[in-house]
Amino acid sequence: MKRITVNALVDIGCLITFIPSLITGMVLYFFLPSGEGRGGSWVTCMGITRHDWILYHDIASFAFAALLIIHLLLHWKFFRNISKSLKPEGKEQDG
Secondary structure, three states: OOHHHHHHHHHHHHHHHHHHHHHHHHHHHHOOOOOOOOOHHHOEEOOEEHHHHHHHHHHHHHHHHHHHHHHHHHOHHHHHHHHHHHOOOOOOOOO
């Protein structure tokens, strides 16, 4: 498989896993805040318990993090050479 295809698939995977992580995080933050005041872990939103929302959030977030690490590794050469492009041309910087 070509490198550009792998990059595209990883980038699409990052987007696909980021969206559920964002949505579940927002549900947990705004609609199912932590604490025992409203019934604890048995409080539901859209028929799903807080415990299950946390599980879905964790799965999506770990998948996103893994794909993000792969993305960074695929672009490691760019990050390694970025300092060269920031230096002014014709001059060497000390220290």
